[in-house]
Amino acid sequence: MSDLLLGAVAYDPKVVTIWSGFRTWLLSRNLPFDFVLYAHYERQAEDLVAGRIDAAWHSPLAWLRTRRLARAAGVEVRPLVMRDTDRDLTSVVVVRADAPVATVADLKGETVAVGAADSPQATLLPLHHLGELGLVAGVDFHVLRHDTGVGLHGDHLGGERDAARALMAGEATAACMVDAGHLLFGREGILPPGATRLLTRTAPYDHCVLAAGPTLGPERGERLTELLLSMSYADPEVRHLLDLEGLTRWLPGRESGFARLGAAIDALGLYDADGRITADGHRP
Amino acid sequence: MTPGAVPLDLAGLGFEQGAHLLLRRALERVPPGGRVAVRGTDPALPAHLAAWCRHEGHTVRPAPPGEAPVRAHVRRGDAAPARWAGAERAGGPEPGRAAGRAPLHWGLAARGALVEAGGPVVPFTLTERDQVWTDLAPRLYRQAAAAQWDPLTAVPWEADFTLPDEVEAAVVQVMTYLVENEQAALVIPARLLVQVHPHFREVLQLLAVQAADEARHVEVFTRRALLKDGRMGTSSAGGRASLASLLTEPEFSLASFLLSVLGEGSFLALLSFLERHAPDPVTRRISRLVHQDEARHVAFGMGHLEHRAGVDPRLRGRLRAAVERRHDALAGTAGLNRDVSDALVLLAAGSWEPAAIARGWHAVQRLQAEMDQGRRHRLTRLGFPDDEAAALSALHTRNFM
Numbered sequence: 096m097s098d099l100l101l102g103a104v105a106y107d108p109k110v111v112t113i114w115s116g117f118r119t120w121l122l123s124r125n126l127p128f129d130f131v132l133y134a135h136y137e138r139q140a141e142d143l144v145a146g147r148i149d150a151a152w153h154s155p156l157a158w159l160r161t162r163r164l165a166r167a168a169g170v171e172v173r174p175l176v177m178r179d180t181d182r183d184l185t186s187v188v189v190v191r192a193d194a195p196v197a198t199v200a201d202l203k204g205e206t207v208a209v210g211a212a213d214s215p216q217a218t219l220l221p222l223h224h225l226g227e228l229g230l231v232a233g234v235d236f237h238v239l240r241h242d243t244g245v246g247l248h249g250d251h252l253g254g255e256r257d258a259a260r261a262l263m264a265g266e267a268t269a270a271c272m273v274d275a276g277h278l279l280f281g282r283e284g285i286l287p288p289g290a291t292r293l294l295t296r297t298a299p300y301d302h303c304v305l306a307a308g309p310t311l312g313p314e315r316g317e318r319l320t321e322l323l324l325s326m327s328y329a330d331p332e333v334r335h336l337l338d339l340e341g342l343t344r345w346l347p348g349r350e351s352g353f354a355r356l357g358a359a360i361d362a363l364g365l366y367d368a369d370g371r372i373t374a375d376g377h378r379p
Numbered sequence: 380m381t382p383g384a385v386p387l388d389l390a391g392l393g394f395e396q397g398a399h400l401l402l403r404r405a406l407e408r409v410p411p412g413g414r415v416a417v418r419g420t421d422p423a424l425p426a427h428l429a430a431w432c433r434h435e436g437h438t439v440r441p442a443p444p445g446e447a448p449v450r451a452h453v454r455r456g457d458a459a460p461a462r463w464a465g466a467e468r469a470g471g472p473e474p475g476r477a478a479g480r481a482p483l484h485w486g487l488a489a490r491g492a493l494v495e496a497g498g499p500v501v502p503f504t505l506t507e508r509d510q511v512w513t514d515l516a517p518r519l520y521r522q523a524a525a526a527q528w529d530p531l532t533a534v535p536w537e538a539d540f541t542l543p544d545e546v547e548a549a550v551v552q553v554m555t556y557l558v559e560n561e562q563a564a565l566v567i568p569a570r571l572l573v574q575v576h577p578h579f580r581e582v583l584q585l586l587a588v589q590a591a592d593e594a595r596h597v598e599v600f601t602r603r604a605l606l607k608d609g610r611m612g613t614s615s616a617g618g619r620a621s622l623a624s625l626l627t628e629p630e631f632s633l634a635s636f637l638l639s640v641l642g643e644g645s646f647l648a649l650l651s652f653l654e655r656h657a658p659d660p661v662t663r664r665i666s667r668l669v670h671q672d673e674a675r676h677v678a679f680g681m682g683h684l685e686h687r688a689g690v691d692p693r694l695r696g697r698l699r700a701a702v703e704r705r706h707d708a709l710a711g712t713a714g715l716n717r718d719v720s721d722a723l724v725l726l727a728a729g730s731w732e733p734a735a736i737a738r739g740w741h742a743v744q745r746l747q748a749e750m751d752q753g754r755r756h757r758l759t760r761l762g763f764p765d766d767e768a769a770a771l772s773a774l775h776t777r778n779f780m
Binding site for chain 1: 393394395396422423425426427429430431433434435436456457458461462464465495496497
C-alpha cells in the first residue's frame with residue numbers, strides 16, 4: 096500500500112505537532128501515512144481535486160470549493176470524518192451593551208465589523224444571516240473587514256479578534272464572530288463581561304471536515320476513517336494531540352451542515368459554480 | 380423539570396465569568412449520559428453554553444418552554460473521566476510511602492499526586508529509592524531548615540581585636556584554604572541534586588540546604604580572610620588536584636562517601652581544632668557555626684550509606700575501590716598546601732617561640748590522629764573490619780577534604 100498523503104494548512108505552528116503525532120500513531124497501526132502542509136486552503140482544495148494529495152483536512156469553505164471543483168472536473172470527493180466540535184456551531188452579531196440598537200433593522204446605515212474576507216464564521220455566515228433578515232452587506236450597512244490570514248478561511252482567529260476590538264473602540268456598531276470566539280474574547284478581556292449584547296445568532300452550521308479526493312480508494316479511505324474514529328480521549332498517546340486540535344472524538348463526516356455557507360458563497364460571490372475564485376482581489 | 384436531571388441555577392453568572400466552574404461541578408455529580416438542567420439569566424447563556432459544551436464533549440439542548448426558567452439541558456459526555464483513565468498515584472505523600480522506583484513519566488509531579496498518563500518523560504538519572512535514600516532525610520531536613528543562620532548577625536564582625544601580623548596571615552591562609560574546600564562541597568551536592576528524581580524530595584531538599592550551607596560557609600570564610608588586610612592567601616596545585624578528584628566521582632553513593640563521610644568527616648576535627656585554637660572571636664564563632672552544619676552533612680552521608688549497605692552487599696567493595704582510585708590519582712601530587720600546614724601549627728602555637736612551636740606541632744599531629752580515628756570509626760560503622768578501616772583511612776587524601 097502506498098503512502099496515504101494528506102494535506103493540512105499551516106495556520107499555526109501546532110499543526111506540525113498535531114499531524115506529526117497523528118502520523119506516528121497511524122504508522123504504528125500499519126497505515127502508511129504522510130502529510131504535506133499548505134500555506135492556504137485554496138491550493139489545498141485545488142491539489143485534492145487534481146489528485147496531488149489523497150485527503151485534506153479542510154475548512155468548511157475549502158470543502159465547498161472542493162465539491163464545486165470536483166463536480167466541474169468530473170471526479171469524486173467525499174467527506175470522511177469531522178471533529179465533535181465541528182458540528183452545530185453558531186455565529187453571533189454583537190453590539191455594545193449601551194448601543195441604541197434594539198433590533199437587526201437598527202444596523203441600517205451603521206458599520207459592522209467582520210473577520211477576514213474568507214472567514215465562514217466571522218464574515219460569510221453572519222453577513223448572509225443579516226441578508227436573510229433584510230440587510231444587505233455593503234448596501235444597507237458598511238462592512239469593516241479585518242483581513243488577517245486571508246487564505247486560512249478564518250482558522251486564524253486574529254480577524255474576528257480585531258473585529259471585537261473595533262467594536263469596543265467605537266469603530267463599528269456591531270461585530271461578527273463565532274459563539275466560542277465571543278466567549279473567548281470575554282475571557283481575554285477584549286469584550287469585558289456585560290459590555291456587549293447579542294443582537295442575533297445564526298442557525299447552527301458545521302465546520303471542518305477531513306475530505307477524501309479522487310485518488311483515495313475505498314479501502315484506504317475506510318481504513319483511515321476507521322482508525323480516526325477509534326482514537327480515544329482515554330489514550331494518553333493521542334489525548335494531547337486531540338486537545339491541541341480541539342476535539343474529544345472524531346465523528347463520521349456529514350454534509351448536512353454546509354447548506355447556508357454554500358448559499359453565502361453564492362450571495363457574496365466568493366466562488367462560482369465551478370469553484371473558480373470570483374471575489375475581487377481575493378489573494379490568499 | 381425532566382426527571383433525573385440535576386438542577387443548576389447560575390443566577391446572573393456568565394460563562395466568561397466562571398459559570399463553567401459551576402456547570403462542571405454539577406456534571407461531575409452525574410454519570411456520563413446523565414443530565415443537568417441549567418437555569419440562569421445571562422442573555423448570552425445559550426450561545427456560550429453551546430460553545431463551552433461543544434469544546435468539552437457535552438451535548439446541550441434548549442429546554443422546552445414549559446420547563447422555564449430552565450433554559451437548557453446538558454448531557455454529560457465521557458471525555459472528562461477519559462482524561463483520567465490510566466492515571467496513577469505517584470506513591471504516597473509520606474516519606475515511608477515513596478516508591479522503590481520512580482518512573483520517569485512521573486516527572487515533576489508531587490509525591491502522592493494523581494498523575495495523568497501521557498506526560499513528558501524527564502530523564503532523571505537516579506530513580507531508585509535505594510540509590511539515594513536514608514530514613515533520616517526528613518528529620519535532617521527539618522533540622523537543617525531550623526538551623527539556618529544569618530552570616531551578617533550570627534558572627535561578631537565588629538569585635539575589637541588586633542593580631543600579630545604573622546598570626547593574622549596564618550588565619551588568612553587557613554580561611555583561603557577553607558574557601559576552596561567549601562566550594563567543592565557546594566558544587567558536589569548541587570551536581571548530585573539534579574540527578575535525583577524529585578519523587579525523593581526529602582533528599583533533594585537536604586542536598587539543596589547542604590549547598591546553601593556551603594554558600595554561607597564560603598561567604599564567612601572569605602569575609603574573615605579579608606577582614607583586616609583585604610588580601611587572600613595561597614592556593615596550591617596539590618590541594619586543588621585533591622578537590623578536583625572529588626568532582627570526578629559521578630556515582631551518588633561514592634561521591635557522598637568521599638565528600639561527606641571521609642572529607643567533611645575529617646573537617647569536623649579540623650573545625651573543632653580551629654575553634655579551640657582560634658586567636659580571635661570571629662574565627663572562633665565561624666568555626667563553631669560551620670561545624671554544626673558539617674555534622675549534619677556527615678550524618679546524611681552516613682545515613683545514606685548505611686541504608687544502601689543494608690540492601691547492597693557489594694557496596695563496600697565499591698567504596699574501597701573509590702578510595703583506592705582516588706589515592707592512586709593523587710599519588711603524584713603534593714597533598715596539603717604547605718602554607719596551610721604551617722599556618723595550623725602557628726595558630727596552635729600562638730607565637731614563634733620554640734616551645735610554642737613544639738606545642739603547635741604536637742597539636743597538629745593530634746589533629747591528624749583525631750581525623751584518622753574519626754574516619755576509622757565511620758568506616759567501621761559502615762561494616763568495614765577494623766584493619767581494613769585503618770588501611771582505607773590511611774589512603775585518604777593528605778589534603779583532609
